[in-house]
Amino acid sequence: MPSLPSKTLETFPNPAPERDFHIHMEIPEFTCLCPKTGQPDFATLILDYIPEKLCVELKSLKLYMWSFRDEGCFHEAVTNRILDDLVKATKPRYMRLTAKFYVRGGIFTNVVAEHRKKGWKPAPKVELASFDTQSNTRG
Amino acid sequence: MPSLPSKTLETFPNPAPERDFHIHMEIPEFTCLCPKTGQPDFATLILDYIPEKLCVELKSLKLYMWSFRDEGCFHEAVTNRILDDLVKATKPRYMRLTAKFYVRGGIFTNVVAEHRKKGWKPAPKVELASFDTQSNTRG
Amino acid sequence: MPSLPSKTLETFPNPAPERDFHIHMEIPEFTCLCPKTGQPDFATLILDYIPEKLCVELKSLKLYMWSFRDEGCFHEAVTNRILDDLVKATKPRYMRLTAKFYVRGGIFTNVVAEHRKKGWKPAPKVELASFDTQSNTRG
Amino acid sequence: MPSLPSKTLETFPNPAPERDFHIHMEIPEFTCLCPKTGQPDFATLILDYIPEKLCVELKSLKLYMWSFRDEGCFHEAVTNRILDDLVKATKPRYMRLTAKFYVRGGIFTNVVAEHRKKGWKPAPKVELASFDTQSNTRG
Amino acid sequence: MPSLPSKTLETFPNPAPERDFHIHMEIPEFTCLCPKTGQPDFATLILDYIPEKLCVELKSLKLYMWSFRDEGCFHEAVTNRILDDLVKATKPRYMRLTAKFYVRGGIFTNVVAEHRKKGWKPAPKVELASFDTQSNTRG
Amino acid sequence: MPSLPSKTLETFPNPAPERDFHIHMEIPEFTCLCPKTGQPDFATLILDYIPEKLCVELKSLKLYMWSFRDEGCFHEAVTNRILDDLVKATKPRYMRLTAKFYVRGGIFTNVVAEHRKKGWKPAPKVELASFDTQSNTRG
Amino acid sequence: MPSLPSKTLETFPNPAPERDFHIHMEIPEFTCLCPKTGQPDFATLILDYIPEKLCVELKSLKLYMWSFRDEGCFHEAVTNRILDDLVKATKPRYMRLTAKFYVRGGIFTNVVAEHRKKGWKPAPKVELASFDTQSNTRG
Amino acid sequence: MPSLPSKTLETFPNPAPERDFHIHMEIPEFTCLCPKTGQPDFATLILDYIPEKLCVELKSLKLYMWSFRDEGCFHEAVTNRILDDLVKATKPRYMRLTAKFYVRGGIFTNVVAEHRKKGWKPAPKVELASFDTQSNTRG
Amino acid sequence: MPSLPSKTLETFPNPAPERDFHIHMEIPEFTCLCPKTGQPDFATLILDYIPEKLCVELKSLKLYMWSFRDEGCFHEAVTNRILDDLVKATKPRYMRLTAKFYVRGGIFTNVVAEHRKKGWKPAPKVELASFDTQSNTRG
Amino acid sequence: MPSLPSKTLETFPNPAPERDFHIHMEIPEFTCLCPKTGQPDFATLILDYIPEKLCVELKSLKLYMWSFRDEGCFHEAVTNRILDDLVKATKPRYMRLTAKFYVRGGIFTNVVAEHRKKGWKPAPKVELASFDTQSNTRG
Ligand SMILES: [Ca+2]
Ligand SMILES: [Ca+2]
Ligand SMILES: [Ca+2]
Ligand SMILES: [Ca+2]
Ligand SMILES: [Ca+2]
Ligand SMILES: [Ca+2]
Ligand SMILES: [Ca+2]
Ligand SMILES: [Ca+2]
Ligand SMILES: [Ca+2]
Ligand SMILES: [Ca+2]
Ligand SMILES: [Ca+2]
Ligand SMILES: [Ca+2]
Ligand SMILES: [Ca+2]
Ligand SMILES: [Ca+2]
Ligand SMILES: [Ca+2]
Ligand SMILES: [Ca+2]
Structure with missing residues (x-):
């Protein structure tokens, strides 16, 4: 059964609702159309959230992003x-x-x-030293 | 109809005035003249703002930057x-x-x-882990 | 005597319980299975902690991570x-x-x-300039 | 007059046909569809060429790339x-x-x-030390 | 129908057998076991090839890599x-x-x-300036 | 008229004294002598300031830095x-x-x-997302 | 006496004409106008050469680059x-x-x-290991 | 007179005790022995401090680090x-x-x-934009 | 049975003697003593080889490197x-x-x-495009 | 006995004259004066050589570099x-x-x-894959 673009966002239950935890998703494959010229626009989206009862399901998020492919969108408006x-x-x-x-x-x-x-309200931040991760291999 | 440099900054209505959101623009093509020597100066400008009722329009911003091309400007003064x-x-x-x-x-x-x-006043910051985005392709 | 994967995490006494200090561990060798498709998933884990009476022992931490190799795990759930x-x-x-x-x-x-x-409660952070470490050799 | 996607590639005369010179173009905005699943694919294209009588015109190159937006393409085939x-x-x-x-x-x-x-045939390469360019500003 | 690890590598016909062209694949998800200790090993594999009549099919390549998950392999031997x-x-x-x-x-x-x-025999290399691609967005 | 090293720092009036703004200067060409061995020492200096009525003039800053070329200086003392x-x-x-x-x-x-x-007192910081600037060209 | 843009390139005698040596210059401050739209264009230029009897003088090179500031230039043509x-x-x-x-x-x-x-003809290249230079300071 | 490893840390008077200032030292040459296996361990140490009356002398710090070369040390304990x-x-x-x-x-x-x-207590931090230093040369 | 430093290098049979293949090893944990001052020296070693009948065994290579810990060595001599x-x-x-x-x-x-x-003699090099590997995760 | 700047370059015997081997030295601490303006110039020098009977001694190389501190030098001439x-x-x-x-x-x-x-004449180059070294620690 083929996948289709869709504005429906599916969810699943938060597996740890007892704590505030942070989900970060990087979505490099966003494209829509410029409403003025009709030409394609491209963006990388970054989603950060602390779930309450629901988490967003990965595959539906992908199909949701796909649904903007043929729509005209201004930068500031589409983000909101x-x-x-x-x-x-x-x-x-x-x-x-x-x-x-x-x-x-x-x-x-x-x-x-x-x-x-x-x-x-977020818990007050515990400030620790932070260290970059590097490639897991050399060269 | 050709574009011309212009000090006029055009705007459009903020599409989400109900929330404080952040617009970041990087403008690498700024040049003016040194008022002492007349020689060209160059800069990259970074604009960050939280709009109220109006957003700055991209093309007029470009023409505005162009308008400094033949003006003498000190670094500290022109930024302000x-x-x-x-x-x-x-x-x-x-x-x-x-x-x-x-x-x-x-x-x-x-x-x-x-x-x-x-x-x-800005809402108190929600401090999350932050992660760099990388190139969307390898190599 | 061969090592085996194990859910047991061994510990040793904190050598400096009189102060809050920070231990940071980067564990690039985590793999489990996707519970929906059975296919392998991979992650890099970063552990940051301030010990009380016990520190986690390095080798048992490695065997613990190994223990997920044949288990089905959702991203959000396994992290928690x-x-x-x-x-x-x-x-x-x-x-x-x-x-x-x-x-x-x-x-x-x-x-x-x-x-x-x-x-x-963490002691209030002392904010200092921070500087990246580089490679210890040239080239 | 609006631009439209087009398979027509426009050209202009090579301004220096008397020498072999190298034109390099990076085209980050390529997207097409997967012919098996219908889902969007994305790529960055890099074009390197030594012109003979004609150079490819920038705007038509952009419209040409746009023309793949709704076509199904395998990676290896579309590149060729x-x-x-x-x-x-x-x-x-x-x-x-x-x-x-x-x-x-x-x-x-x-x-x-x-x-x-x-x-x-290319002229034999003159091997010189090569040096990376860096950002033109600090920070 | 679930996917399963498999040593079978599927292929498809080379879409451009008339020219030597280069396919590069980076496969970051390789893991096997150390034959001496039984503990997991990890690697990133890079495959570069010039096809003749056949190209390797992406999904079967992934399942093939999966097939090493429970096998004991020395570094030098498994690569060969x-x-x-x-x-x-x-x-x-x-x-x-x-x-x-x-x-x-x-x-x-x-x-x-x-x-x-x-x-x-490979055609003699045409040496051109080469330029790194960067991220397609800023920041 | 030749320039000479000089301990005199020239200034010019702050063009925007009505606001707190930040001037950042990177001075990579600092050298002095080690007071113990007489051998050359080198440093990169970074100056960050919020002016009141006066800004430091660029050329005199350069000549001021030059004035340390033949002086013996300890690291901690010369910075202060x-x-x-x-x-x-x-x-x-x-x-x-x-x-x-x-x-x-x-x-x-x-x-x-x-x-x-x-x-x-500094105005309370407005915390925004920050994004790195990259090179203005590719490669 | 103020400097002015100039198409005159001044030279000085090669101090080591007895050997082929390589001079590399990076010129990040090039701007001209687009001949079609009249809008500003920008580039970084890299000059590599092996002098015979003459080297190009740095200051005149700068004034020469300045001389393109008000000229309309196509990318391929102006480079040649x-x-x-x-x-x-x-x-x-x-x-x-x-x-x-x-x-x-x-x-x-x-x-x-x-x-x-x-x-x-260039002397045949002596191929040595090459190593990147890094910043001279840490952080 | 040869230098010898030594646990003695020499000091010199703080040249600016009237202000809180920050000294940062990166010490890439630390090695000790693993107390369990006797095998060598290696680390890079970073020292950040705000002196009171005394600063640590560079050469004695080096000899102090050398003094761990033949000692068995656990990671957490030796840092403390x-x-x-x-x-x-x-x-x-x-x-x-x-x-x-x-x-x-x-x-x-x-x-x-x-x-x-x-x-x-540290003075409340003055938060300014921060900018990376780069290499002082190109390439 | 504890490991000890040793000048003995153990080997194992080349698993693919029928082809020239390349083994690359990066050994960041080398230290010896300066023969003039007795003070510690440090280096990262990179070993590249094409085996004939034997490959060097990893653990014995590590113990071999350890064996230089208490020896006086000049840079040029110890490498050879x-x-x-x-x-x-x-x-x-x-x-x-x-x-x-x-x-x-x-x-x-x-x-x-x-x-x-x-x-x-090495087989003549097949020159392909080369692409850097990046980190396998984002951020 | 204090060190002094000196044009004398000391040498020591090549420890492996039987083979062509490569010594690479990066010398970031070079400064001289501009012969036209008298102002300081700075450079990083990179020395690569294959010794015959003699190698250059490190300390005398440093004192030699120091000897240019008060001399006027053009870029092209001083390198030669x-x-x-x-x-x-x-x-x-x-x-x-x-x-x-x-x-x-x-x-x-x-x-x-x-x-x-x-x-x-150099031996013909053996072309191997090359891999970057990274920092020996994380973060
Ligand atoms: Ca980072
Ligand atoms: Ca690489
Ligand atoms: Ca970044
Ligand atoms: Ca690259
Ligand atoms: Ca940094
Ligand atoms: Ca390198
Ligand atoms: Ca590069
Ligand atoms: Ca930056
Ligand atoms: Ca970033
Ligand atoms: Ca930065
Ligand atoms: Ca480059
Ligand atoms: Ca470089
Ligand atoms: Ca930095
Ligand atoms: Ca690399
Ligand atoms: Ca990071
Ligand atoms: Ca770091």
Whole structure:
């Protein structure tokens, strides 16, 4: 049965609702159309969220992204719209969407939007030294 | 109809005024003249802002940057002046302009200036782990 | 005597329980199975903790990671489960587990979960300039 | 007048046909469909060529790439097909096309194909030290 | 129908047998067992080849790699063995396999082996300037 | 008229005294002598400041740095001394000097010192996502 | 006496005409106008040459680059034209010019052209291991 | 007179005790023995401190590090022990020691420990944009 | 039974003597003493070889490297000596040893030496595009 | 007895004159004066050579570099002059000097010169895969 683009975002139950934990997803395969010129636009999306009762299901997220392929979208609007859809589907404690668009007119544009559940507060951050991970092999 | 350099910054309505969201633009094609020697200066500009009712339009931003091509500008002054113009045009909740100038006299200079709307306060930051994005392909 | 995979995490006494100090471990050799397809999944795990009375022993940590090799695990669930096991074994003041999974469906997923001992508070951070370490040799 | 996707590649006369010179173009905005699943595929294309009488025109190259947006294409076949089209349009002394596809099934695939004009030979290489360019600004 | 690990490598017809072209595949998800200790080993494999009549099919390549998951393999032997299997399945004009193993005993080991079809010769290299691709977005 | 090394730091009026803005200067050409051995020492200096009424003039800053060429200086002392001189000349709201010295005895030393004007307080930081700038060209 | 843009390239005598040696210059401050739209274009130029009797003087090279600021230039043509001017001024044994243009239409273009003195041949290359230089300081 | 390894840490008077300033030292040449196997262990140490009346002298620090060459040391214990010795010798306002050990059993371990003088408090951090330093030369 | 440092290099039979293949080993844990001052020296060694009948065994290579820990060695001499020992033990078709020493006197030194079996010739190189591997995870 | 700058280059006997081997030295601490303006210039020097009977002694090389501190030197001339001095002192089979100068007038200049002993020929290169070394620790 073939997959099709879809605006439906499927979810599964949060396996650890007793703690605030952070899910980070990088989605490099986003494309839509420029509403003014009709030409293709491209972006890498970064999704960060702290789930409440639901997590977003990976495959449906991919099909959801595919659904923008033939739609006209402004950079600032589409970032806010995707965030709205994801919030509606998963009702998270916290969610942030970062969209990094490919260069247009010699200018690079990124858009960052976030949602916080009313009344939710993050635990105060424990600041530790942080260290980069490197490639697991040499050369 | 050909484009021309212009100090006019066009705007469009903020598509999500109900939330504070962040627009980041990198503008690598800035050049002006040194007011002392008349020789060309170059910089990369970084614009970060949280819009109120208006967003700056990409193409007019490009033409605005072009308008400095034949003007004499000191590093510290031009950064503050561009910020002033952008603030006047968009009246943002928050705006920060970072200018990275090419080396002069063996010294590298960057200037960072910001504007905050009176009475506006950022929501307390939700601190998450952050991860670099990499190239979408290998090699 | 050959080593075998094991869910038992061995510990040794914290050599400096009088101070909060930070142990960071990067574990690039994690693999389990996808519970839906049975196919292998891979991740790099990052463990950060502040020990109380016990530290986790390196070799048993390695055998513990090995023990997931033939188990079916969802990304979000296994990260929380490993954190739970490590917390149970070492009862740390603070522990954070970061799991960076290999790409699936064109999407990269990282999961970050943490545990704090009740009543424990980190000393306020002393913010210093930080500097990257580089390779110890040239070329 | 709006632009439309097009398989037509426009050209302009080589401004320096008296010497072999090298034109390198990086085209990060390529997307087509997987002929088996219908799902989107993505790639960055790299075009290197030594023109004879004609150079490929930038805007038509962009529209040409757009024309694959709704076509089903296998990685190995589409790389060879684009090379064939470009060779037919420009009849270059030498041309190489490198396609770097986004990961599928956990595997990264690049395809490299080249065309040489019959009887053309490159001048023997003059081997010089090579040095990377860095960012033009600091930070 | 679930996928299963398999030593069978499927192929498809080379879409451009009229030219020597280069297929490069990076396979980061290889794991086997150390034949001396039984403990897991990990590697990233890099496959470079110039096909003759057949190309290796992506999904079967993935299942083939999976088939080593429970086998004991020495670094030097398994690299040569995989090359032998791939050569037998595809009978390429040229094939090179590079295996980058994770560190053991504080030492990093890579193994590189190649096969050339009898009588086949590569066209003399056209040496061009080469340029790195970077991320398609900023930040 | 030739330039000469000089301990005099020239200034010019702050073009935007109505706001706190940040000037960052990287000075890679610092050398002095080791007071114990008389041998040359080298460092890269980083100057960050928020001006009050005066900014430091670029050329005089260069000549000032030159003036240390024949002086014996300890790492810790010279960093504090240069900060003192710059503070005396510009009376800034805030100033930080970072000195990164070349390796001595196999050990790399950096020194960071700062000055704050009495009574001055920075506006609370607006925390935004930050993004690296990359090279403006490819390859 | 102020400097002015100039197409005159000044030279000085090669200090070591008895050997073939290599001079490499990176010129990040090139800008001209697009002949079709009149809008600014930007590039980084890389000059590599082996002098015969004359070397190009640094300051005049800078003023020469400045002279293109108000001229309309196609990418491929201007690279060949600058090479021609430099060859005419210095009559080198070998010269290569690499121009890396800023992105236009989402496509990055580099152009590489070279000149060889008739009858001149490079000594056969001595192939040594090569090692990257790193920053001279840490952090 | 030859140098010898020594546990004695020499000091010199803080040249700027009137301000809190930060000294950062990277010590890449640390080796000791594994107390269980007797085999060599290696680490890079990073020392960050804010001196009170005394600074640690560079050469004695090197000889001190050498003194561990033939001693058996656990990772967690030796990091805390070196911090204790350095604190005892210099009685700093603040000190942090970061030890990055070479990989063992496929796992990378870093340990970070700190000391604060009783009653000492850091001035609230002035948060500025930070910019990476790059190599002082090109290529 | 504890391991001990040893000048004995153990070998195992080449599993693919029918082809020339390349084994690359990076050995970051080398230390010896300076014969003039008695102070520790450090290096990263890189071993590249094409085996004939024998391969060098990993663990004995580690113990061999350990055996230099208390010996006085000049940089140039020890690199050639280790190459001699490895050649004697394995009689390879080709072997290259690269030693990258830690900085001394502000100067970084690398030494590269190689051995070729009499009469052995490498097959002519097949030049393919080469692509860097990156980290297998994001961030 | 203090060290002094000196034009004398000391040597020691080549420990392996029976083979061509490669010594690479990176010398980041070079400074001289501009002969036109008297202002300081800076460079990183890279020395690569294949010794005959003599190697250059590290400490005298450092003092030799120091000897240029108060001399006026043009970029192209000083690189050739240092190569001449090193060749005279060591009479190597092959020597290459690379000088990377700090930016002047917005232009970066590198100079590369080499010397070959009459009648000496390098053995034909054995081309192997090459792999970058990374930092020996994580983070
Ligand atoms: Ca990073
Ligand atoms: Ca590589
Ligand atoms: Ca980044
Ligand atoms: Ca690359
Ligand atoms: Ca950094
Ligand atoms: Ca390298
Ligand atoms: Ca590069
Ligand atoms: Ca940056
Ligand atoms: Ca980033
Ligand atoms: Ca950065
Ligand atoms: Ca490059
Ligand atoms: Ca380089
Ligand atoms: Ca840095
Ligand atoms: Ca690399
Ligand atoms: Ca990272
Ligand atoms: Ca780091």
